[in-house]
Amino acid sequence: MHDIRAIRDDPTAFDAALSRRGIAPMSPQILAMDEARRAKILAAETAQAEANKAAREVGAAKAGGDDAEFERLRALVAEKKAEIARLNDEAKAQDAALNDLLLAIPNLPDPTIPDGADETDNVELHRHGTPRAFSFTPVEHFEIAGIRPGMDFETAAKLSGSRFVLLSGAVARLHRALAQFMLDVHVEDHGLTETITPVLVREEMMYGTGQLPKFGEDSYQTTNGWWLIPTAEVTLTNIVNGLTLDENNLPLRYVAHTLCFRSEAGSAGRDTSGMLRQHQFEKVEMVSVTRPEDSAAEHDAMTRRAEAILDKLGLPYRTVVLCTGDLGAGMRKTHDIEVWLPGQNAYREISSVSVAGDYQARRMNARYKPTEGGKPAFVHTLNGSGLAVGRTLIAVVENGQAQDGSVDLPAALHPYLRGKTRISAAGQMI
Numbered sequence: 001m002h003d004i005r006a007i008r009d010d011p012t013a014f015d016a017a018l019s020r021r022g023i024a025p026m027s028p029q030i031l032a033m034d035e036a037r038r039a040k041i042l043a044a045e046t047a048q049a050e051a052n053k054a055a056r057e058v059g060a061a062k063a064g065g066d067d068a069e070f071e072r073l074r075a076l077v078a079e080k081k082a083e084i085a086r087l088n089d090e091a092k093a094q095d096a097a098l099n100d101l102l103l104a105i106p107n108l109p110d111p112t113i114p115d116g117a118d119e120t121d122n123v124e125l126h127r128h129g130t131p132r133a134f135s136f137t138p139v140e141h142f143e144i145a146g147i148r149p150g151m152d153f154e155t156a157a158k159l160s161g162s163r164f165v166l167l168s169g170a171v172a173r174l175h176r177a178l179a180q181f182m183l184d185v186h187v188e189d190h191g192l193t194e195t196i197t198p199v200l201v202r203e204e205m206m207y208g209t210g211q212l213p214k215f216g217e218d219s220y221q222t223t224n225g226w227w228l229i230p231t232a233e234v235t236l237t238n239i240v241n242g243l244t245l246d247e248n249n250l251p252l253r254y255v256a257h258t259l260c261f262r263s264e265a266g267s268a269g270r271d272t273s274g275m276l277r278q279h280q281f282e283k284v285e286m287v288s289v290t291r292p293e294d295s296a297a298e299h300d301a302m303t304r305r306a307e308a309i310l311d312k313l314g315l316p317y318r319t320v321v322l323c324t325g326d327l328g329a330g331m332r333k334t335h336d337i338e339v340w341l342p343g344q345n346a347y348r349e350i351s352s353v354s355v356a357g358d359y360q361a362r363r364m365n366a367r368y369k370p371t372e373g374g375k376p377a378f379v380h381t382l383n384g385s386g387l388a389v390g391r392t393l394i395a396v397v398e399n400g401q402a403q404d405g406s407v408d409l410p411a412a413l414h415p416y417l418r419g420k421t422r423i424s425a426a427g428q429m430i
Contacts, residue, residue: 116323129316140343145405149427210330353384
């Protein structure tokens with residue numbers, strides 16, 4: 001959400017920042033609504049002053065025996081009370097309309113990110129690892145002989161429809177090991193606070209992190225009004241919803257492993273084969289809450305935490321900064337980490353690490369109290385995948401596949417598999 005005072009102070013800068021997203025100037029509409037709202041508030045205050053004055057004079061008129069003046073003043077007080085109620089109602093309606101408009105406007109992009117139309121204009125920051133040279137043509141995850149027995153799309157479709165998968169046996173065990181491994185790295189190596197959160201949330205929590213009002217079609221809502229979380233960003237970030245934190249307790253750093261649910265409303269025809277894009281999936285999510293001056297450094301640190309998982313698994317990847325045309329609506333700046341998938345002969349996103357600035361904090365009314373004194377200020381919030389578990393499984397099996405259909409598993413996972421090191425061509429953990 002945007003600060004109306006900042007828009008009043010520099011509407012030109014606000015419109016210029018939005019123009020980088022391809023959005024036409026909005027400050028004239030915003031300021032007109034703001035002026036109308038403020039005018040109603042001023043009129044209500046003026047009417048209240050007049051009512052107060054008349055109320056004081058009523059007693060004097062009665063005491064002086066001036067019945068005509070007494071009745072006039074009494075009628076004026078009643079008239080002013082009705083006028084005040086009407087003006088307050090109109091001001092509230094205009095305030096709600098302005099608030100709805102500000103809620104729907106995307107975040108302003110960070111000045112440091114590149115301009116661009118779409119993902120082709122993203123800028124690569126660095127690469128790590130060299131894609132393996134195969135002596136055979138590698139296949140996609142769902143085509144690997146040792147993986148097929150444990151990755152059942154037909155039964156999942158019977159149970160739930162398209163874009164679901166039933167994992168079993170060695171593949172299910174590998175999926176569980178990956179999630180446990182990620183949590184351990186983030187807790188033990190990176191010092192994040194492990195958190196178990198609900199996956200059903202109230203509607204105001206979805207507003208708090210920006211999934212609503214604009215992107216409701218991308219998520220699922222239950223018949224009693226709860227929403228299924230599209231990511232633990234929603235629950236972890238909203239921990240500070242409505243709070244005023246002590247500056248000495250910042251930063252807060254959380255990590256959670258949850259189920260996630262997305263309708264994939266805008267992805268018809270994309271990644272229909274395999275488990276790359278699912279309605280239900282699991283993710284290990286990181287969230288940080290910081291002082292404004294610390295958020296840029298925290299963004300880089302969170303990116304390194306996500307990259308560390310891939311480093312430990314020995315998976316090649318590249319990290320890019322998203323351009324304005326590919327930037328999520330609620331974010332100022334995003335680093336996408338893309339893992340190498342030999343079956344697709346391409347790098348594919350496995351983590352997005354983003355800084356929202358105070359955009360979410362304003363929606364949640366999340367502040368901190370400076371140690372040195374002064375007024376409470378809005379915190380900055382950041383989030384990032386650390387990592388998407390299913391996509392990591394895809395990367396592990398595609399990069400570890402052998403010509404006979406077996407899969408060599410990363411050494412970092414061996415302790416989580418009780419010393420097992422491979423999935424055989426028959427689909428057994430050995």
